[in-house]
Amino acid sequence: MDLLNAKNFSGKVLDHLGLVADKIDELKLVQRIDEKLPLHGACKVTMGERVAAMILNGLGFVDTRLYMFPEFLKNAPVSRLFGREIDAGFFNDDSLGRCLDAISDYGVTKLFTELSFKIGVEKKLLAKSAHFDTSTLQLWGEYEDSSLSDGKPSEGEAGTCEMTGSTGDSTEQSVTEVKHPIPMRGYSKSHRHDLKQMVINLATTGRAAFPIWMESHSGNASDKKILPDAALRMREFCRQLSGAPDFLYVGDAAMYDNILKHSAGIKWLSRVPENILQAKKLISRSDTELKWNILSDGYACHIEKSNHSGVDQRWLLVFSEQAFKKEIATLNRNISKEHAEYEKKFWHIGNEVFSCQQDAQVSINKISKKMKYHQPKTKILEVRKHEKSGRPQKDEKPVLKGYRVECTLEKDEEKIAVARSKKGRFILATNELDEKKLSDFDMLPEYKAQSGTESGFKFIKDDTFELDSVFLKTPSRISALMMIMALCLMVYGVSQHDLRQSLKIHGKTLPDQKRKPTDKPSMKWIYYLFRGAHELTANMGGISKQIVINVNELMEEIIGYFGERARAIYFNTA
Numbered sequence: 001m002d003l004l005n006a007k008n009f010s011g012k013v014l015d016h017l018g019l020v021a022d023k024i025d026e027l028k029l030v031q032r033i034d035e036k037l038p039l040h041g042a043c044k045v046t047m048g049e050r051v052a053a054m055i056l057n058g059l060g061f062v063d064t065r066l067y068m069f070p071e072f073l074k075n076a077p078v079s080r081l082f083g084r085e086i087d088a089g090f091f092n093d094d095s096l097g098r099c100l101d102a103i104s105d106y107g108v109t110k111l112f113t114e115l116s117f118k119i120g121v122e123k124k125l126l127a128k129s130a131h132f133d134t135s136t137l138q139l140w141g142e143y144e145d146s147s148l149s150d151g152k153p154s155e156g157e158a159g160t161c162e163m164t165g166s167t168g169d170s171t172e173q174s175v176t177e178v179k180h181p182i183p184m185r186g187y188s189k190s191h192r193h194d195l196k197q198m199v200i201n202l203a204t205t206g207r208a209a210f211p212i213w214m215e216s217h218s219g220n221a222s223d224k225k226i227l228p229d230a231a232l233r234m235r236e237f238c239r240q241l242s243g244a245p246d247f248l249y250v251g252d253a254a255m256y257d258n259i260l261k262h263s264a265g266i267k268w269l270s271r272v273p274e275n276i277l278q279a280k281k282l283i284s285r286s287d288t289e290l291k292w293n294i295l296s297d298g299y300a301c302h303i304e305k306s307n308h309s310g311v312d313q314r315w316l317l318v319f320s321e322q323a324f325k326k327e328i329a330t331l332n333r334n335i336s337k338e339h340a341e342y343e344k345k346f347w348h349i350g351n352e353v354f355s356c357q358q359d360a361q362v363s364i365n366k367i368s369k370k371m372k373y374h375q376p377k378t379k380i381l382e383v384r385k386h387e388k389s390g391r392p393q394k395d396e397k398p399v400l401k402g403y404r405v406e407c408t409l410e411k412d413e414e415k416i417a418v419a420r421s422k423k424g425r426f427i428l429a430t431n432e433l434d435e436k437k438l439s440d441f442d443m444l445p446e447y448k449a450q451s452g453t454e455s456g457f458k459f460i461k462d463d464t465f466e467l468d469s470v471f472l473k474t475p476s477r478i479s480a481l482m483m484i485m486a487l488c489l490m491v492y493g494v495s496q497h498d499l500r501q502s503l504k505i506h507g508k509t510l511p512d513q514k515r516k517p518t519d520k521p522s523m524k525w526i527y528y529l530f531r532g533a534h535e536l537t538a539n540m541g542g543i544s545k546q547i548v549i550n551v552n553e554l555m556e557e558i559i560g561y562f563g564e565r566a567r568a569i570y571f572n573t574a
Contacts (some may be wrong), residue, residue: 009537014535015533016569018080018081020495028296029487030046030174031048038113053483056073063431071124083565113213114211125494126244126245128245132249133202134201134223134226136200152356170466185197197219200214201226203230209356211490214482224258231255235265235266248267248446250270251270267430269429269430279427285421299321301316303317303440308515318425331419338374342367343409349367352405354402360404373412373419378407379405383403384400499526499562510557535548548569551570556570
């Protein structure tokens with residue numbers, strides 16, 4: 001028998017999927033989802049396993065439609081990843097579609113929140129603040145349901161519904177669910193105004209940027225409404241949940257105006273919109289009028305009280321040296337650009353002949369009022385010409401034909417100085433007046449943690465993640481798939497946080513993309529390092545044996561920072 005015959009061997013791509021499966025197992029996602037979405041009767045795969053398959057697909061960095069899932073998993077060692085004999089064909093489009101329908105029927109936000117809070121409490125990932133932000137997901141297809149609305153909010157978007165769990169779990173509380181979000185055109189943050197979209201609202205907490213709240217909204221939903229509304233819904237959920245912290249709700253300027261109306265029942269931290277008169281005055285004040293406190297990393301702050309809209313607040317005027325340099329460079333470019341633009345405009349009117357001085361002055365004023373950083377120095381001169389062509393007679397005098405404008409542009413140093421004084425400044429506000437709970441100097445670090453939520457959106461919309469564009473044609477399934485995306489972010493974020501914590505505890509480092517040691521590697525890079533790990537199956541004498549090949553020393557070290565499930569996947573033979 002020729003043991004080296006190629007027909008005796010086959011291989012499947014494992015790569016980093018073992019690390020993903022390990023974290024899914026550690027978070028008990030399959031078990032938790034099966035408890036929420038139990039199946040009745042004989043089924044080949046549970047709802048939790050179907051969700052795990054979609055997470056593996058999402059974090060496999062492969063753009064695969066639902067009907068292509070069996071093809072994606074067919075090339076992966078499914079039984080090794082799931083810890084039991086499973087066929088990739090079990091995860092067909094009908095199976096996964098029914099799973100998304102079940103999630104939608106249960107309640108997208110309700111299911112995600114019940115999972116996230118329980119995991120967050122168990123793993124001690126919940127911090128004292130929750131950071132809200134939104135993003136848009138592009139949709140391809142007609143989406144007939146969107147014809148219900150002509151760019152106006154649907155009836156469902158305007159209302160909410162209460163969904164209450166029934167399995168007796170202590171984390172199952174009443175959750176206010178957004179009704180029937182539908183695809184439609186709206187403000188596109190991806191600048192694809194030709195496509196319909198859905199809006200995802202996400203809240204994260206702590207150093208791990210752990211996602212604790214998610215909602216899907218119709219494509220024309222406004223941040224100014226959904227951000228404060230989500231904070232209120234989350235507050236109501238937390239009031240019913242044992243072990244949930246009393247969150248400080250953090251958002252950008254879109255959150256500010258509406259959250260003011262609910263200040264009596266919620267603590268918040270927000271950036272103040274700069275179009276508010278009181279904010280404009282504060283930002284424009286000179287340094288001599290302000291008491292700056294020097295902070296780290298090029299920041300300084302000035303603190304004062306405010307009662308804007310009748311709500312007692314602390315306002316923190318922040319100056320950022322880094323932002324100042326960038327904004328000043330932009331200001332200087334705009335000044336130069338304006339000079340070139342208006343010098344050209346005055347050159348053109350300088351070649352015009354006006355019938356009267358009043359017309360000339362109107363033209364000057366029309367151009368001048370649009371200038372921000374310059375002021376014109378103009379002269380209106382008479383235009384005189386002789387009536388006849390040729391050499392004029394000795395006593396012949398030129399006749400007045402009209403008036404022309406002569407202009408030179410000068411910088412308006414006063415306006416430029418005012419513009420410069422505003423650069424690098426912004427205002428944070430909070431209605432948390434107890435400095436023991438949130439000190440003046442903690443306001444900025446708490447707000448800057450907002451980048452964790454923004455990083456989550458960057459991760460979801462990354463080209464390698466390929467879930468920015470959703471192909472499903474049922475709005476309810478799109479909302480459910482958005483929850484799967486948030487679970488992908490959860491698995492990714494917790495994996496990265498746990499790995500960094502392990503490296504810190506053990507005083508170890510790993511090589512980064514430039515082969516320099518780091519104790520803060522990204523999981524995207526770690527996943528990349530596992531390229532080439534395969535499950536090899538050898539069939540000899542009727543006996544089948546599987547082993548994982550191409551696992552080098554660095555990969556073995558990384559696997560050691562994960563759990564028993566990862567070691568079983570990469571090291572155990574079958």
